[in-house]
Amino acid sequence: MTNAHLASLLPSIAIPMTLPDDGKSLPWKKDVVAARRGDHSAFASLVRSVQRPVYGLCLRLLKSDAEASEVAQDAFLRAFQNLHRYDEGRPFDLWVIAIARNLCLDILRRRAKVRTEDIEEMKEVLPAGDETQENRAIAHEEHKSLEGALATLPVEDREVLELYYVQKRTTKEIAGVIGVAPGTIMARLFRAREKLRKQMAPRELS
Amino acid sequence: MSTTQCPELELLFNELSAGSGVSLEHAKSCERCTEILNEHRELERELFRLSDPFPPSTFLHQVMARVAAHPVSAYREVKVGLAIMFGAFTLALGALVMGGGIGRMGILAASAVVHSQTLAVGLNSAISTLWAAAALPMLVSLALVLFAALFALKRLMAGAPQFSEVKISS
Numbered sequence: 001m002t003n004a005h006l007a008s009l010l011p012s013i014a015i016p017m018t019l020p021d022d023g024k025s026l027p028w029k030k031d032v033v034a035a036r037r038g039d040h041s042a043f044a045s046l047v048r049s050v051q052r053p054v055y056g057l058c059l060r061l062l063k064s065d066a067e068a069s070e071v072a073q074d075a076f077l078r079a080f081q082n083l084h085r086y087d088e089g090r091p092f093d094l095w096v097i098a099i100a101r102n103l104c105l106d107i108l109r110r111r112a113k114v115r116t117e118d119i120e121e122m123k124e125v126l127p128a129g130d131e132t133q134e135n136r137a138i139a140h141e142e143h144k145s146l147e148g149a150l151a152t153l154p155v156e157d158r159e160v161l162e163l164y165y166v167q168k169r170t171t172k173e174i175a176g177v178i179g180v181a182p183g184t185i186m187a188r189l190f191r192a193r194e195k196l197r198k199q200m201a202p203r204e205l206s
Numbered sequence: 207m208s209t210t211q212c213p214e215l216e217l218l219f220n221e222l223s224a225g226s227g228v229s230l231e232h233a234k235s236c237e238r239c240t241e242i243l244n245e246h247r248e249l250e251r252e253l254f255r256l257s258d259p260f261p262p263s264t265f266l267h268q269v270m271a272r273v274a275a276h277p278v279s280a281y282r283e284v285k286v287g288l289a290i291m292f293g294a295f296t297l298a299l300g301a302l303v304m305g306g307g308i309g310r311m312g313i314l315a316a317s318a319v320v321h322s323q324t325l326a327v328g329l330n331s332a333i334s335t336l337w338a339a340a341a342l343p344m345l346v347s348l349a350l351v352l353f354a355a356l357f358a359l360k361r362l363m364a365g366a367p368q369f370s371e372v373k374i375s376s
Contacts, residue, residue, distance in 0.1 A: 040270060040274065043270075043273060044270050047266055047269050051261050051265055051266065051269075052260055052261065055261035056258025059258075069261060069262055072261065072265070073265070073268055073269050073272055074272075076273070077269070077272045077273060077276060080273045081276065084286075146252050146253070146256070150256075161253065165256060166253075166256045166257060166258055167258065168254075186220060186223075187216070190215070190216045190219060193219075193246070193249060193250075194215070196253075197245070197249060200249075
């Protein structure tokens with residue numbers, strides 16, 4: 001991995017956090033300062049405090065326990081290695097979440113590329129009817145629950161719904177993580193909810 | 207039943223989040239909009255009920271094992287140190303040039319070269335006198351300085367504490 005690529009994963013450089021310093025207590029600051037000096041137990045304390053939302057977002061985006069755990073661990077490792085770039089006036093959890101998100105998007109891009117190549121190969125082998133039938137069966141199963149319906153949405157919809165509804169973040173915080181204006185988050189939330197509603201509709205009819 | 211035209215859904219939901227607006231007023235008297243709003247509220251209620259799962263129980267230990275296996279590179283610290291040194295040097299040079307001290311510094315340097323022989327002779331004489339008067343204390347002092355320097359260097363090279371030294375409570 002090149003330095004330029006590494007830098008692109010770090011939100012403190014690529015995405016400026018737009019949260020204001022409102023003078024609230026900064027519970028992570030002491031641990032961050034200690035971790036910067038090489039205190040591993042202070043960093044362990046930081047990981048403990050934010051591991052759930054970081055892992056949760058990874059799982060929501062990647063839809064695989066093993067991959068989510070791997071990527072979340074990687075995100076924490078990068079956070080530790082780049083603590084000197086972190087501005088402790090900003091929320092630590094959002095900084096790590098932004099790193100984890102970038103790593104997830106990288107994996108999804110790679111995954112999409114591999115799948116496109118696989119599908120091209122499969123088209124030559126499988127009859128078209130079988131594939132459609134299988135897809136229909138999968139879709140039917142997925143519509144059975146809200147979680148399932150959520151999982152069928154595109155990644156950009158899943159991430160805003162996860163951050164807003166599951167993690168209860170504000171649109172301003174989400175905008176800081178994703179690197180867009182807060183108004184854009186409102187629009188994306190609306191579109192995501194609409195897609196989710198449509199996905200859930202067959203369940204209600206059946 | 208409302209006689210005005212039904213608003214865009216996005217506008218309606220935004221006004222619902224804000225708590226007031228013309229579209230919300232319209233919805234109060236429109237059956238269709240009320241139904242949409244109820245459906246929207248129900249979906250939001252369900253969404254807010256979702257929660258993140260806990261990571262595997264070994265997660266923290268795995269993270270810390272990775273952290274211990276990939277210490278922060280000394281290269282970065284050297285780079286930062288060099289940058290600070292270079293910055294300080296540039297500032298000092300700038301101050302000298304701005305204050306017209308370059309000429310004075312040249313005179314001082316030339317004077318140091320001229321008087322270096324006297325300095326060397328004086329230093330040699332001082333060491334000889336010290337050696338003759340207190341050889342043992344001088345040797346002990348030198349040994350202590352050397353030991354302290356080596357110990358500090360060793361600590362510096364060892365870097366952060368190892369993973370085995372870190373206590374992690376779950």
